[in-house]
Amino acid sequence: MEIPRQTETVTARTSALALAKLLTLDLNGRREAVAKDVRSRSPLYRCIPAHDLAEALGIQEADRPGAGWSFTRYAPLLTVEEFARHHSTASEVVYMLEGLVKPERFEKLQLLCARAGSVEQPSFSFLTRGERKYIEKAVAEQQLEANESNGMNCLGHCSVTSPGGIKLEFEGIIEDDGRCVTLRTPYDKRAKRFVDLSGCLTSYW
DSSP states (O other), X not given: OXXXXXXXXXXXXXXXXXXXXXXXXXXXXXXXXXXXXXXXXXXXXXXSOHHHHHHHTTOOOTTSOOTTOXXXXXXXXXXXXXXXXXXXXXXXXXXXXTTTSOHHHHHHHHHHHHHHTTSSSOOOTTSOHHHHHHHHHHHHHHHHHHHHHHTOSEEEEEEEEOTXXXXXXXXXXXXXXXXXXXXXXXXHHHTTOSOOOTTEEXXXX
Protein backbone atom coordinates (compact mmCIF):
# COMPACT_ATOMS: atom_id res chain seq x y z
CA MET A 1 0.00 0.00 0.00
CA GLU A 2 2.96 2.33 0.50
CA ILE A 3 4.04 2.27 -3.16
CA PRO A 4 0.84 3.83 -4.53
CA ARG A 5 1.11 6.63 -1.95
CA GLN A 6 4.72 7.26 -2.88
CA THR A 7 3.85 7.27 -6.57
CA GLU A 8 1.00 9.67 -5.92
CA THR A 9 3.32 11.98 -3.97
CA VAL A 10 5.93 11.92 -6.74
CA THR A 11 3.27 12.65 -9.36
CA ALA A 12 1.90 15.56 -7.36
CA ARG A 13 5.42 16.95 -6.88
CA THR A 14 6.19 16.58 -10.58
CA SER A 15 2.95 18.35 -11.48
CA ALA A 16 3.64 21.16 -9.02
CA LEU A 17 7.16 21.68 -10.39
CA ALA A 18 5.91 21.70 -13.98
CA LEU A 19 3.22 24.26 -13.12
CA ALA A 20 5.70 26.42 -11.23
CA LYS A 21 8.03 26.41 -14.23
CA LEU A 22 5.21 27.32 -16.61
CA LEU A 23 4.12 30.20 -14.37
CA THR A 24 7.55 31.83 -14.57
CA LEU A 25 6.54 32.89 -18.10
CA ASP A 26 4.09 35.63 -19.05
CA LEU A 27 0.71 34.64 -20.52
CA ASN A 28 1.84 34.64 -24.16
CA GLY A 29 4.99 32.76 -23.17
CA ARG A 30 2.93 30.11 -21.38
CA ARG A 31 0.67 29.63 -24.38
CA GLU A 32 3.59 29.33 -26.76
CA ALA A 33 5.41 26.92 -24.44
CA VAL A 34 2.37 24.63 -24.17
CA ALA A 35 1.71 24.82 -27.93
CA LYS A 36 5.21 23.52 -28.56
CA ASP A 37 5.03 21.04 -25.68
CA VAL A 38 1.82 19.43 -26.96
CA ARG A 39 3.67 18.41 -30.12
CA SER A 40 6.73 17.20 -28.21
CA ARG A 41 7.59 13.51 -27.84
CA SER A 42 8.40 14.10 -24.16
CA PRO A 43 5.84 16.69 -23.02
CA LEU A 44 6.75 18.54 -19.84
CA TYR A 45 3.44 20.17 -18.97
CA ARG A 46 1.04 17.29 -19.69
CA CYS A 47 1.16 16.26 -16.03
CA ILE A 48 -0.32 19.57 -14.84
CA PRO A 49 -3.93 19.09 -13.61
CA ALA A 50 -6.36 20.19 -16.31
CA HIS A 51 -7.98 23.02 -14.34
CA ASP A 52 -4.60 24.41 -13.29
CA LEU A 53 -3.38 24.29 -16.89
CA ALA A 54 -6.50 26.05 -18.11
CA GLU A 55 -6.09 28.84 -15.59
CA ALA A 56 -2.39 29.22 -16.45
CA LEU A 57 -3.33 29.67 -20.12
CA GLY A 58 -5.97 32.29 -19.38
CA ILE A 59 -9.06 30.08 -19.68
CA GLN A 60 -11.73 31.59 -17.47
CA GLU A 61 -14.22 29.73 -15.27
CA ALA A 62 -12.97 26.24 -16.09
CA ASP A 63 -14.58 24.85 -12.92
CA ARG A 64 -17.97 26.32 -13.86
CA PRO A 65 -17.90 27.37 -17.54
CA GLY A 66 -19.76 30.50 -18.55
CA ALA A 67 -18.88 33.48 -20.72
CA GLY A 68 -16.27 32.68 -23.35
CA TRP A 69 -17.32 29.03 -23.58
CA SER A 70 -19.49 27.35 -26.21
CA PHE A 71 -21.76 24.46 -25.31
CA THR A 72 -22.95 21.34 -27.11
CA ARG A 73 -25.75 18.99 -26.14
CA TYR A 74 -25.74 15.63 -27.93
CA ALA A 75 -27.60 12.36 -28.38
CA PRO A 76 -26.17 9.33 -30.23
CA LEU A 77 -27.90 8.39 -33.47
CA LEU A 78 -29.02 4.80 -32.84
CA THR A 79 -30.28 2.33 -35.39
CA VAL A 80 -33.85 1.16 -34.88
CA GLU A 81 -32.42 -2.21 -33.79
CA GLU A 82 -30.12 -0.62 -31.20
CA PHE A 83 -33.01 1.38 -29.80
CA ALA A 84 -35.24 -1.70 -29.67
CA ARG A 85 -32.69 -3.72 -27.71
CA HIS A 86 -32.87 -1.19 -24.86
CA HIS A 87 -36.55 -0.23 -24.92
CA SER A 88 -39.38 -2.66 -24.30
CA THR A 89 -41.81 -0.37 -26.15
CA ALA A 90 -39.73 -0.34 -29.34
CA SER A 91 -42.64 -1.61 -31.43
CA GLU A 92 -44.31 1.76 -30.83
CA VAL A 93 -41.77 3.51 -33.06
CA VAL A 94 -44.16 2.72 -35.89
CA TYR A 95 -46.45 5.51 -34.67
CA MET A 96 -43.78 8.02 -35.64
CA LEU A 97 -44.73 7.18 -39.22
CA GLU A 98 -48.47 7.63 -38.75
CA GLY A 99 -49.76 10.10 -41.32
CA LEU A 100 -46.49 9.96 -43.26
CA VAL A 101 -47.13 6.67 -45.05
CA LYS A 102 -50.23 5.34 -46.77
CA PRO A 103 -52.86 3.82 -44.41
CA GLU A 104 -52.38 0.30 -45.79
CA ARG A 105 -48.61 0.57 -45.36
CA PHE A 106 -49.04 1.86 -41.83
CA GLU A 107 -51.34 -1.05 -40.97
CA LYS A 108 -48.76 -3.52 -42.28
CA LEU A 109 -45.97 -1.80 -40.37
CA GLN A 110 -47.95 -2.07 -37.15
CA LEU A 111 -48.01 -5.86 -37.48
CA LEU A 112 -44.37 -6.14 -38.51
CA CYS A 113 -43.13 -3.84 -35.71
CA ALA A 114 -45.16 -5.73 -33.12
CA ARG A 115 -43.48 -8.99 -34.19
CA ALA A 116 -40.05 -7.40 -34.27
CA GLY A 117 -40.46 -5.92 -30.81
CA SER A 118 -41.37 -9.31 -29.30
CA VAL A 119 -38.03 -11.04 -29.96
CA GLU A 120 -34.69 -10.75 -28.18
CA GLN A 121 -32.70 -9.71 -31.28
CA PRO A 122 -35.16 -7.61 -33.28
CA SER A 123 -34.72 -6.79 -36.95
CA PHE A 124 -36.52 -3.96 -38.72
CA SER A 125 -35.21 -4.81 -42.17
CA PHE A 126 -38.74 -4.42 -43.54
CA LEU A 127 -38.47 -0.64 -43.15
CA THR A 128 -37.63 1.36 -46.23
CA ARG A 129 -34.54 3.54 -46.16
CA GLY A 130 -36.68 6.65 -45.79
CA GLU A 131 -38.81 5.16 -43.00
CA ARG A 132 -35.73 4.03 -41.09
CA LYS A 133 -34.01 7.39 -41.46
CA TYR A 134 -37.08 9.27 -40.23
CA ILE A 135 -37.54 7.03 -37.17
CA GLU A 136 -33.90 7.12 -36.18
CA LYS A 137 -33.78 10.90 -36.39
CA ALA A 138 -37.03 11.23 -34.44
CA VAL A 139 -35.72 8.92 -31.70
CA ALA A 140 -32.52 10.98 -31.44
CA GLU A 141 -34.52 14.22 -31.27
CA GLN A 142 -36.59 12.83 -28.40
CA GLN A 143 -33.42 11.76 -26.60
CA LEU A 144 -31.85 15.17 -27.17
CA GLU A 145 -34.91 16.85 -25.65
CA ALA A 146 -34.73 14.48 -22.67
CA ASN A 147 -31.02 15.26 -22.22
CA GLU A 148 -31.81 18.98 -22.25
CA SER A 149 -34.47 18.50 -19.59
CA ASN A 150 -32.20 16.38 -17.39
CA GLY A 151 -28.97 18.32 -17.95
CA MET A 152 -27.25 15.30 -19.51
CA ASN A 153 -24.71 14.88 -22.32
CA CYS A 154 -23.49 18.46 -22.28
CA LEU A 155 -19.99 19.52 -23.33
CA GLY A 156 -18.29 22.89 -22.93
CA HIS A 157 -15.52 24.06 -25.26
CA CYS A 158 -13.08 26.91 -24.93
CA SER A 159 -9.80 27.71 -26.64
CA VAL A 160 -6.96 30.22 -26.75
CA THR A 161 -4.39 30.79 -29.47
CA SER A 162 -0.66 30.89 -28.98
CA PRO A 163 1.42 33.75 -30.44
CA GLY A 164 2.53 31.26 -33.10
CA GLY A 165 -1.07 30.65 -34.17
CA ILE A 166 -1.63 27.25 -32.53
CA LYS A 167 -5.14 26.72 -31.16
CA LEU A 168 -5.18 25.25 -27.64
CA GLU A 169 -8.54 23.62 -26.99
CA PHE A 170 -10.24 22.47 -23.79
CA GLU A 171 -13.34 20.28 -23.51
CA GLY A 172 -15.32 19.92 -20.32
CA ILE A 173 -18.11 17.57 -19.32
CA ILE A 174 -20.76 19.84 -17.83
CA GLU A 175 -22.72 18.42 -14.90
CA ASP A 176 -26.42 19.14 -14.44
CA ASP A 177 -25.54 21.83 -11.88
CA GLY A 178 -23.19 23.59 -14.31
CA ARG A 179 -19.95 22.38 -12.76
CA CYS A 180 -17.09 20.93 -14.81
CA VAL A 181 -15.29 18.20 -12.89
CA THR A 182 -13.87 16.41 -15.94
CA LEU A 183 -11.82 18.72 -18.16
CA ARG A 184 -9.81 17.61 -21.18
CA THR A 185 -6.79 19.56 -22.34
CA PRO A 186 -4.94 20.22 -25.61
CA TYR A 187 -2.94 17.08 -24.81
CA ASP A 188 -6.18 15.06 -24.80
CA LYS A 189 -7.20 16.73 -28.05
CA ARG A 190 -3.97 15.58 -29.69
CA ALA A 191 -4.49 12.07 -28.30
CA LYS A 192 -8.05 12.09 -29.79
CA ARG A 193 -9.75 11.82 -26.40
CA PHE A 194 -12.34 14.50 -27.08
CA VAL A 195 -15.89 13.22 -27.53
CA ASP A 196 -16.55 12.12 -31.11
CA LEU A 197 -19.81 13.77 -32.14
CA SER A 198 -19.80 12.53 -35.73
CA GLY A 199 -22.51 9.95 -34.99
CA CYS A 200 -24.68 12.22 -32.86
CA LEU A 201 -27.52 14.68 -33.13
CA THR A 202 -26.35 17.95 -31.56
CA SER A 203 -27.53 21.35 -30.46
CA TYR A 204 -25.22 24.30 -29.85
CA TRP A 205 -25.35 27.54 -27.93
